[in-house]
Amino acid sequence: xxxxxxxxxxxxxxxxxxxxxxxxxxxxxxxxxxxxxxxxxxxxxxxxxxxxxxxxxxxxxxxxxxxxxxxxxxxxxxxxxxxxxxxxxxxxxxxxxxxxxxxxxxxxxxxxxxxxxxxxxxxxxxxxxxxxxxxxxxxxxxxxxxxxxxxxxxxxxxxxxxxxxxxxxxxxxxxxxxxxxxxxxxxxxxxxxxxxxxxxxxxxxxxxxxxxxxxxxxxxxxxxxxxxxxxxxxxxxxxxxxxxxxxxxxxxxxxxxxxxxxxxxxxxxxxxxxxxxxxxxxxxxxxxxxxxxxxxxxxxxxxxxxxxxxxxxxxxxxxxxxxxxxxxxxxxxxxxxxxxxxxxxxxxxxxxxxxxxxxxxxxxxxxxxxxxxxxxxxxxxxxxxxxxxxxxxxxxxxxxxxxxxxxxxxxxxxxxxxxxxxxxxxxxxxxxxxxxxxxxxxxxxxxxxxxxxxxxxxxxxxxxxxxxxxxxxxxxxxxxxxxxxxxxxxxxxx
Amino acid sequence: xxxxxxxxxxxxxxxxxxxxxxxxxxxxxxxxxxxxxxxxxxxxxxxxxxxxxxxxxxxxxxxxxxxxxxxxxxxxxxxxxxxxxxxxxxxxxxxxxxxxxxxxxxxxxxxxxxxxxxxxxxxxxxxxxxxxxxxxxxxxxxxxxxxxxxxxxxxxxxxxxxxxxxxxxxxxxxxxxxxxxxxxxxxxxxxxxxxxxxxxxxxxxxxxxxxxxxxxxxxxxxxxxxxxxxxxxxxxxxxxxxxxxxxx
Ligand SMILES: Cc1cc2nc3c(=O)[nH]c(=O)nc-3n(C[C@H](O)[C@H](O)[C@H](O)COP(=O)(O)OP(=O)(O)OC[C@H]3O[C@@H](n4cnc5c(N)ncnc54)[C@H](O)[C@@H]3O)c2cc1C
Ligand SMILES: Cc1cc2nc3c(=O)[nH]c(=O)nc-3n(C[C@H](O)[C@H](O)[C@H](O)COP(=O)(O)OP(=O)(O)OC[C@H]3O[C@@H](n4cnc5c(N)ncnc54)[C@H](O)[C@@H]3O)c2cc1C
Numbered sequence: 001x002x003x004x005x006x007x008x009x010x011x012x013x014x015x016x017x018x019x020x021x022x023x024x025x026x027x028x029x030x031x032x033x034x035x036x037x038x039x040x041x042x043x044x045x046x047x048x049x050x051x052x053x054x055x056x057x058x059x060x061x062x063x064x065x066x067x068x069x070x071x072x073x074x075x076x077x078x079x080x081x082x083x084x085x086x087x088x089x090x091x092x093x094x095x096x097x098x099x100x101x102x103x104x105x106x107x108x109x110x111x112x113x114x115x116x117x118x119x120x121x122x123x124x125x126x127x128x129x130x131x132x133x134x135x136x137x138x139x140x141x142x143x144x145x146x147x148x149x150x151x152x153x154x155x156x157x158x159x160x161x162x163x164x165x166x167x168x169x170x171x172x173x174x175x176x177x178x179x180x181x182x183x184x185x186x187x188x189x190x191x192x193x194x195x196x197x198x199x200x201x202x203x204x205x206x207x208x209x210x211x212x213x214x215x216x217x218x219x220x221x222x223x224x225x226x227x228x229x230x231x232x233x234x235x236x237x238x239x240x241x242x243x244x245x246x247x248x249x250x251x252x253x254x255x256x257x258x259x260x261x262x263x264x265x266x267x268x269x270x271x272x273x274x275x276x277x278x279x280x281x282x283x284x285x286x287x288x289x290x291x292x293x294x295x296x297x298x299x300x301x302x303x304x305x306x307x308x309x310x311x312x313x314x315x316x317x318x319x320x321x322x323x324x325x326x327x328x329x330x331x332x333x334x335x336x337x338x339x340x341x342x343x344x345x346x347x348x349x350x351x352x353x354x355x356x357x358x359x360x361x362x363x364x365x366x367x368x369x370x371x372x373x374x375x376x377x378x379x380x381x382x383x384x385x386x387x388x389x390x391x392x393x394x395x396x397x398x399x400x401x402x403x404x405x406x407x408x409x410x411x412x413x414x415x416x417x418x419x420x421x422x423x424x425x426x427x428x429x430x431x432x433x434x435x436x437x438x439x440x441x442x443x444x445x446x447x448x449x450x451x452x453x454x455x456x457x458x459x460x461x462x463x464x465x466x467x468x469x470x471x472x473x474x475x476x477x478x479x480x481x482x483x484x485x486x487x488x489x490x491x492x493x494x
Numbered sequence: 495x496x497x498x499x500x501x502x503x504x505x506x507x508x509x510x511x512x513x514x515x516x517x518x519x520x521x522x523x524x525x526x527x528x529x530x531x532x533x534x535x536x537x538x539x540x541x542x543x544x545x546x547x548x549x550x551x552x553x554x555x556x557x558x559x560x561x562x563x564x565x566x567x568x569x570x571x572x573x574x575x576x577x578x579x580x581x582x583x584x585x586x587x588x589x590x591x592x593x594x595x596x597x598x599x600x601x602x603x604x605x606x607x608x609x610x611x612x613x614x615x616x617x618x619x620x621x622x623x624x625x626x627x628x629x630x631x632x633x634x635x636x637x638x639x640x641x642x643x644x645x646x647x648x649x650x651x652x653x654x655x656x657x658x659x660x661x662x663x664x665x666x667x668x669x670x671x672x673x674x675x676x677x678x679x680x681x682x683x684x685x686x687x688x689x690x691x692x693x694x695x696x697x698x699x700x701x702x703x704x705x706x707x708x709x710x711x712x713x714x715x716x717x718x719x720x721x722x723x724x725x726x727x728x729x730x731x732x733x734x735x736x737x738x739x740x741x742x
Contacts (some may be wrong), residue, residue: 008724239681293675314688321681335678336566341528342505342678 001039002029002075005344013063013070017117017358019367020061020451022023024051027070033151033223039071040221040481041155047478050153052122052217055096057117059370060449062128062177062216062485069220079103088146090226093123099475109229115445116351123222127195128447129214133276133306133350136405137260138230140195140445142213150212152219153476157179158212161226165208174208183307184474186211187467189460193362195406195444199456199486200468212286214369216384216447218482219475231306236335237316238346241329242299246281248380249301252327253277253404256305257377262404271319277405278304282387284353284399289362291352292397303329304346331473353401357412366415369424371431374408375440383438387411387431408444433458448486456486465491495549498603499540499573500531500594500624503557503564504614513709520709529564532609536678537667539639540607541572542674547641550574554597556590558582562692569687570679576690577601580601581697587615589700591623597695598628604664610635611668624664634668 003029004010006072010286011273015021030036043050049068056063057352062068077094084107091100098118104111114132124130134439147161159179165308170186170241187202201210228239240441243249259272264429280302281287295302324331337343362367375383391398391413402410413424432442432455442455467489472478479492514521529537540551552713553568555561556579565576572740579593599608604642608621625632631646637656638649644663649656651670679687721727721734 004723006724008726091668240678241681247555294677317681317685321685332680332682336570336681338570338679338684339563340526341526345678407613454616 001029001037003027004029010070011172013056013072014065015128016056016058016063017171018059018449018451019362020064022061022064022066024065024068024070027053027072029072029075031075033149036151036221036223036249037155037157039069039304040151040153043069043439043480044063044153044155044478047480049483050481052482054093054121054127058124058449059372059446060443062449062482063124063445064384066450066484068480068483073221074119077121077221078310082107084085084109087229088226088233089123089229090147092224093121093222095118095122097122097125103234104229108232109228109230109259111144111229113141113144116354122225123225126213126222127215127217129201129445131195131197131403131445133278133304133403134193134443135445136257136277137258137273137275140197142201142210145209145225146228147224148209148212149224150220151223151472152176153481154331158182158220160209160212162207162209165207167204167208169204172206172208172211182400182474185467185470187464188470189464189467192374192376192439192441194376194383194439194441195403195408196374196441197372197447198441198443198452198459199464200449200471209376214447216449216482216485218472218485220481235309236337236343237307237309237313237320238304238306238343239320239334239347240302240304241324241331241334242296242356243301243303243327244298245331246301246327248327248329249279249303250384250404252323253279253303254328254353254377254381255327256303257324257405269366271316272323272342273307274405275306275308276304276403278350279401279404280304280353281400283397284401287356287399288349288353291356294335296330299330301334302348304344305405307434323466334339353399354410357399360414364416365423366418368412369416369421369428370410370412371428372408372410372443372446373431373435373440374406374444375435375438376387376406379438379440380404380407383407383434383440384409386434390427390430394427396420396427403444407440408442429455431460450484453487468494469494495605495636496549496601496603497540497543497548497549498598498601498606499533499536499553499568500606501533501555501564501568502609502612502614503555503561504612507531507613508734510524513711518552518706518708519714523586526561527560530609530612530614531669532611532613532671534605535611535671535673536609536667537568537571537573537640539644539669539679540669541604541639544637552577552601554601554602556585556593556697557582559674560715566687567694569677569690569692570683570732571677572680572683574686576692578692578694580695581700583697583700584702584706585726586699586702586704587617588704589702591620591627591694593697594620595601595624595627598624604630605641605668606630606664608666608668609661609672615642615709620679628664630664631659631661631664631665636667637670637672639673641668643652658703662673697732 055074076092080090081098115130124438150158174182258276320412386452397414415421509525512521552575611618633648636648640647
């Protein structure tokens with residue numbers, strides 16, 4: 001392994017894409033699972049805090065250390081095995097998502113999870129249950145995890161495949177590789193039915209592998225991952241439609257969403273079957289217009305959608321065309337990708353809005369305040385306007401975009417000064433509260449980390465947080481791993 | 495006015511190119527082809543000119559069946575008609591220019607847009623040759639284009655600045671990055687393009703004056719050197735940049 005102790009070299013590990021930062025003594029870069037065991041065992045003995053680091057693109061401070069040491073998985077970046085018949089791939093945690101996707105696509109297979117930032121590590125996408133545009137059709141990372149190897153803080157290994165260990169009601173049981181048993185109680189809070197990345201995955205009779213997916217580096221170090229792949233779609237229909245009225249764009253999404261869900265359930269020669277339905281509001285388009293002069297000047301909102309094509313090309317295009325016409329989308333000024341190159345440009349367009357927002361607030365020396373809320377579909381349009389009005393009433397700069405097909409909103413407030421920053425946080429917390437009121441989630445994909453713990457408390461209440469802490473203590477008696485992620489340290493001391 | 499655009503079908507610049515076993519051509523396995531990026535500026539300028547002054551636009555491409563993909567993209571962006579000058583033979587730049595000139599003449603087009611260069615073989619010559627063969631005026635590497643009746647005022651990119659050139663129609667313009675932001679195909683354009691027929695004209699054998707006799711790959715890059723990972727390595731880095739690489 002490589003150990004970095006020089007503070008110059010450590011700087012890069014002390015923050016993530018949220019601009020939140022911390023400190024630590026040293027960074028350990030293991031080459032193998034054996035080395036992870038060695039590091040954890042020694043930290044377990046000396047009660048040294050350990051924070052696990054992926055590639056630092058997280059948005060919640062999850063990988064940011066508060067003292068102690070860091071284990072960074074960047075050197076464990078090998079593809080271990082690939083099985084084209086079973087359609088699976090087994091990798092080390094430090095493989096970069098984009099590299100994995102390019103690799104399997106060269107073998108005519110497909111790994112659907114696609115967080116907008118594809119520079120992240122696979123291990124971290126599992127640890128945060130990352131999702132993205134295509135989650136609308138294909139679900140989050142969780143749905144593709146077949147098997148995990150996890151090193152828990154005392155150095156034991158849990159090797160778990162899907163369907164291997166299921167809970168009995170709320171009683172969980174695992175058997176570590178050394179034969180020892182781990183028994184625990186699963187918290188009994190009710191998770192929202194929306195897309196969700198808030199707190200541990202907990203449910204009656206759950207598959208125990210799901211506990212580790214989305215556990216944000218608090219239960220163990222994921223050291224190996226086996227993922228399920230699907231066939232690569234032969235071609236993709238990708239389109240950005242501009243609307244002259246925002247409400248038309250929202251209603252277009254609602255109808256396309258319902259068609260996609262129902263048409264595909266009804267028959268296999270689906271009509272509307274979007275992979276993703278992404279929204280951009282007027283402010284987002286204004287920010288993007290600096291880089292994309294092609295955006296029609298009169299556009300007030302845009303929707304990006306993608307759908308797989310087989311031989312029913314004409315039929316599908318006609319269906320979308322009439323849907324776009326029904327909501328007065330601009331068919332003559334909408335953008336249509338005719339090849340992979342253009343499809344990638346649309347992806348870049350979506351990525352650009354996220355990075356542009358980050359750049360603006362970073363330049364102002366502030367942190368962005370961006371929601372990650374999702375609500376049940378039936379509340380969606382009403383909820384969107386509620387969020388928007390809250391921000392507009394205070395005259396704050398903002399840009400709203402996101403995975404609207406999943407009723408999942410990234411409303412980003414761009415404060416200009418400290419006063420506005422504090423105001424933004426207040427509004428943010430009100431929006432979280434409103435989402436919870438509607439049985440929604442405060443974080444649909446970015447996770448809780450160290451920055452959203454208070455909102456998780458709002459969402460589940462203190463007794464549920466205590467149950468989570470009790471569960472964590474079963475795996476981490478000496479309270480060393482990922483301390484401060486998901487809930488405050490004090491809950492480990494009750 | 496009839497506005498023509500000449501468009502080439504070239505390997506995607508992101509494609510990994512290998513040389514085929516004959517040692518003088520490209521191995522096409524796994525290589526995807528795209529519209530020559532500079533030709534997208536040419537298409538956009540033709541469309542803009544038509545939107546301003548009216549007229550008819552036509553895209554012309556020389557190559558084999560697969561070039562139709564590029565022509566279809568031009569149609570989807572809004573070009574009215576397309577012609578494929580079909581051949582399976584190797585055409586050198588002059589042969590390409592001769593065939594294009596003949597077609598432009600047949601189409602009676604007095605304003606022709608080219609990309610400034612094909613990213614495949616980088617000859618940067620087809621537009622100028624075609625102009626000469628047609629006896630048209632020619633302005634190359636254009637980053638700003640203005641048409642007033644039959645007068646053209648164009649800015650050309652030159653080292654460290656711009657040159658403003660005036661000329662008259664009929665003319666050939668070769669386009670450079672910066673001239674415009676090419677539009678994406680619209681949904682309406684896609685629907686319309688599907689109904690359009692690409693006209694095909696089969697070409698006779700070319701009379702080439704140059705022949706490609708070999709292709710070579712660049713020498714593999716030397717592996718990089720890591721001289722340290724913290725600030726203590728900076729003095730050594732500066733020394734190497736100055737004394738070995740001689741770049742500072
Ligand atoms: C512009 C932008 C857009 C984004 N869009 C999306 C999006 O659409 N959807 C989405 O879900 N996310 C998105 N994100 C957030 C981020 O990319 C994801 O959360 C990603 O999964 C983080 O990966 P990383 O390698 O950077 O992890 P890091 O930030 O380094 O770590 C994330 C968390 O995972 C833990 N962790 C890392 N590796 C392991 C391991 N091997 N074992 C156990 N725990 C581990 C860390 O402790 C930390 O808590 C976006 C980020 C940016 C900057
Ligand atoms: C792998 C490969 C295989 C090829 N196989 C064939 C083949 O079998 N038969 C064949 O005829 N060509 C083929 N070509 C293309 C042909 O070689 C080039 O079109 C020709 O060499 C012109 O390139 P250039 O560098 O001289 O063009 P440049 O002078 O750099 O091009 C300048 C401009 O001229 C115009 N132009 C250039 N070529 C064309 C064209 N073909 N049609 C319309 N406008 C054009 C474009 O506007 C372009 O931007 C192939 C190219 C590649 C990469």
